[in-house]
Amino acid sequence: MIEYILGHYNYWIVIFLMMTGFYIVISRGNMIKKIAGLNIFQVSVFLLYISIGNVRDGTAPIITEGFTVYSNPLPHVLILTAIVVGVATTSLALALVVRIREAYGTIEEDEIHNKDQSL
Amino acid sequence: MIETHLSLLLVVIPLIAAPIVAILPNGRLPWLVTLLVSLSCLVLAIMQLWNVADGSIISYELGGWAPPWGIEYRIDVINAFVALLVAGVAAVTLPYALLSVEKEIPTKQISLFYSAFLLCLSGLLGITQTGDIFNLFVFLEISSLSSYALISLGKQRKALTAAYQYLFMGTIGATFILIGIGLAYAVTGTLNMADLAARLPEVEATRTLQTAFIFLLIGVAIKLAVFPLHLWLPNAYAYAPSVITIFLAATATKVAAYVLIRIIFTVFGASLAFQEMHIHWLLLPLASIAVISASLVAIFQYNIKRMLAYSSVAQIGYILLGIGIASATGLTASLLHLFNHALMKAALFMALGAVLYQVGSVALQDMAGLGRRMPWTMAAFVAGGLSLIGVPLTVGFISKLYLILAAFEQGWWWLIVVVAIGSLLAIVYIWRIVETAYFKPTSHSNVTEAPLSLLLPLWLIVIANFYFGIDTSLTVSVSESAANMLLGGKP
Amino acid sequence: MKHNLILRVVSKILIPLIILFGLYVQFHGDFGPGGGFQAGVIFSSAFILYSLVFGLDTAEKIIPPPVLKVLASLGVLLYAGTGVASLLLGGNYLDYSVLAKTPLAGQHIGIIVIELGVGITVAAVMLIIFFAFAGRGRT
Numbered sequence: 001m002i003e004y005i006l007g008h009y010n011y012w013i014v015i016f017l018m019m020t021g022f023y024i025v026i027s028r029g030n031m032i033k034k035i036a037g038l039n040i041f042q043v044s045v046f047l048l049y050i051s052i053g054n055v056r057d058g059t060a061p062i063i064t065e066g067f068t069v070y071s072n073p074l075p076h077v078l079i080l081t082a083i084v085v086g087v088a089t090t091s092l093a094l095a096l097v098v099r100i101r102e103a104y105g106t107i108e109e110d111e112i113h114n115k116d117q118s119l
Numbered sequence: 120m121i122e123t124h125l126s127l128l129l130v131v132i133p134l135i136a137a138p139i140v141a142i143l144p145n146g147r148l149p150w151l152v153t154l155l156v157s158l159s160c161l162v163l164a165i166m167q168l169w170n171v172a173d174g175s176i177i178s179y180e181l182g183g184w185a186p187p188w189g190i191e192y193r194i195d196v197i198n199a200f201v202a203l204l205v206a207g208v209a210a211v212t213l214p215y216a217l218l219s220v221e222k223e224i225p226t227k228q229i230s231l232f233y234s235a236f237l238l239c240l241s242g243l244l245g246i247t248q249t250g251d252i253f254n255l256f257v258f259l260e261i262s263s264l265s266s267y268a269l270i271s272l273g274k275q276r277k278a279l280t281a282a283y284q285y286l287f288m289g290t291i292g293a294t295f296i297l298i299g300i301g302l303a304y305a306v307t308g309t310l311n312m313a314d315l316a317a318r319l320p321e322v323e324a325t326r327t328l329q330t331a332f333i334f335l336l337i338g339v340a341i342k343l344a345v346f347p348l349h350l351w352l353p354n355a356y357a358y359a360p361s362v363i364t365i366f367l368a369a370t371a372t373k374v375a376a377y378v379l380i381r382i383i384f385t386v387f388g389a390s391l392a393f394q395e396m397h398i399h400w401l402l403l404p405l406a407s408i409a410v411i412s413a414s415l416v417a418i419f420q421y422n423i424k425r426m427l428a429y430s431s432v433a434q435i436g437y438i439l440l441g442i443g444i445a446s447a448t449g450l451t452a453s454l455l456h457l458f459n460h461a462l463m464k465a466a467l468f469m470a471l472g473a474v475l476y477q478v479g480s481v482a483l484q485d486m487a488g489l490g491r492r493m494p495w496t497m498a499a500f501v502a503g504g505l506s507l508i509g510v511p512l513t514v515g516f517i518s519k520l521y522l523i524l525a526a527f528e529q530g531w532w533w534l535i536v537v538v539a540i541g542s543l544l545a546i547v548y549i550w551r552i553v554e555t556a557y558f559k560p561t562s563h564s565n566v567t568e569a570p571l572s573l574l575l576p577l578w579l580i581v582i583a584n585f586y587f588g589i590d591t592s593l594t595v596s597v598s599e600s601a602a603n604m605l606l607g608g609k610p
Numbered sequence: 611m612k613h614n615l616i617l618r619v620v621s622k623i624l625i626p627l628i629i630l631f632g633l634y635v636q637f638h639g640d641f642g643p644g645g646g647f648q649a650g651v652i653f654s655s656a657f658i659l660y661s662l663v664f665g666l667d668t669a670e671k672i673i674p675p676p677v678l679k680v681l682a683s684l685g686v687l688l689y690a691g692t693g694v695a696s697l698l699l700g701g702n703y704l705d706y707s708v709l710a711k712t713p714l715a716g717q718h719i720g721i722i723v724i725e726l727g728v729g730i731t732v733a734a735v736m737l738i739i740f741f742a743f744a745g746r747g748r749t
Contacts, residue, residue: 025287062642089264098743100283135691142680180702182702
């Protein structure tokens with residue numbers, strides 16, 4: 001049992017990070033903190049991909065003498081794409097926050113809500 | 120040469136045009152290029168549907184790498200049908216966009232606006248073309264990211280918070296999809312949808328696979344605005360620029376519905392989804408609640424764009440009902456409603472866009488007396504409303520007819536009751552506007568009819584609403600053969 | 611920033627090295643680890659360092675934002691154009707094998723041009739993002 005739990009440690013890290021990020025997104029009212037939470041949430045999935053692409057004792061998939069076991073490179077390629085998507089999302093979200101701050105004068109969600117209601 | 124590269128050109132033409140448009144000077148040139156691109160996409164989409172209408176499958180290997188290793192564009196009648204819908208809506212929206220965008224978007228952002236529009240178009244078309252599930256995720260994010268940016272360009276400051284909220288919901292949805300893809304890949308070692316479908320029976324019933332399926336389902340449900348996950352949609356549609364509301368309401372949720380259908384029926388297969396996982400016990404109640412509750416909420420809205428956005432949530436409920444029934448007739452109803460709802464929502468939002476253009480507001484009280492001030496626009500709104508309710512001779516009637524037929528086949532009377540209640544509530548919320556527009560004295564003495572460039576596309580869509588409601592040969596035959604193909608039979 | 615002599619001198623030494631490393635990653639990408647994404651980010655970081663030390667105005671004089679916008683589009687067009695070129699030469703989209711006499715040479719040319727396009731766009735876009743955020747609110 002212990003071995004089962006420890007043997008899948010990569011999943012535990014992923015789940016911990018994922019839930020941490022998700023909790024920040026849900027619980028925080030500060031828009032920048034929410035973006036940080038979203039990033040942690042996304043990064044946990046990157047780790048999931050990378051860790052399942054790893055082959056024990058495998059090397060980089062370049063043909064060289066003496067190595068026959070290679071890690072799967074495809075998850076890395078996929079995650080490179082997902083990272084780019086993540087960068088685009090983050091910068092778009094930050095840009096929105098900048099404009100929200102200019103329009104409302106605050107980046108706290110409840111204050112923004114109050115300002116919209118009072119109109 | 121065009122013939123062999125059809126599916127690719129559909130995606131690449133808008134993708135190449137987007138950076139070109141971005142560096143064009145502001146003015147009418149970006150619009151012209153966008154219009155030409157979307158018209159050529161429409162022609163290509165028609166040719167594509169023509170090619171696959173007999174049930175054949177076109178496969179296109181990107182970079183010459185054979186599937187399942189390379190990315191494959193795999194076109195059957197369902198893809199071609201949805202692609203035609205997206206390209207068609209874009210081509211009709213753009214003539215309308217010229218004046219509307221000049222009024223609602225600051226001049227210095229116009230070329231970037233059209234560039235983002237093209238990216239969104241390219242992403243949506245890409246989703247319909249690709250046969251690779253990771254490629255699908257990338258296209259989904261291209262279209263979503265550009266739509267977040269486009270929504271945030273709305274005039275009111277609430278557009279910003281709406282876009283921010285949509286960005287969060289959308290990104291969480293996309294990440295869920297990514298997890299699902301990763302787990303499915305871990306089990307099968309392939310990303311090609313057809314190859315996944317072929318390999319899944321070997322590994323069926325493992326926990327990982329079921330988890331992958333649920334993650335994908337929930338991720339797509341967020342993008343589709345399925346009932347409890349729909350909270351981003353009303354604000355996003357209500358505060359976006361008119362053109363974007365028309366385009367997204369008519370295409371984005373439809374493409375997400377297509378992705379849902381693909382994942383359930385093509386990739387994981389109906390037997391896993393319905394016999395093992397019993398997802399209809401999730402889909403059908405949620406869809407029924409969506410139909411009734413969203414229609415109820417719509418009745419109490421004073422911003423008419425927001426009201427129609429809630430109505431969209433209800434209409435997505437109808438599409439899900441068809442999917443949940445999972446019979447050939449049910450799927451036909453879903454695919455029909457996919458197409459028909461795009462037509463009616465495009466008509467309604469176009470009419471509202473014309474009102475916004477002339478009056479400057481879409482609040483209920485500002486629509487008083489507009490029936491006499493803007494007769495053509497409001498007549499089109501009423502026609503679209505009739506279609507939404509499901510009056511015979513309109514497209515809304517056809518899809519509800521098939522949905523009721525499907526429920527009848529299963530003997531599910533409660534489902535017919537749900538559809539009937541939904542239609543009754545639709546009468547109520549459409550009637551509120553008709554009453555205000557036609558039977559209340561106007562407060563605007565100087566409002567006139569909208570310009571012709573707004574009215575022509577509007578009436579084109581309205582006529583399409585009636586044409587496809589009377590001559591159903593194209594839509595019904597395509598939907599039926601698509602439904603049969605999805606359920607594994609011969610088209 | 612006039613008085614931070616150490617910063618100015620150190621960054622003047624570092625920036626050429628960063629650019630050189632960026633170019634190495636860029637052109638090494640077709641037969642080793644590297645490629646356009648990484649190279650683009652490294653390349654843009656040199657300019658970001660420059661503008662942090664010497665100020666945004668000086669940096670914008672070296673690479674004006676309108677030029678960046680054109681470069682960002684140019685990179686995408688280079689990528690897409692390679693695909694169109696392979697279409698015109700009778701292959702499928704992005705099928706590099708038809709770009710030269712032998713498929714091997716074609717694959718080499720194809721991937722170098724594609725990665726160049728990626729590198730240009732990524733570098734330009736990173737700088738655009740940086741300038742957009744850093745320059746916001748200035749008049």
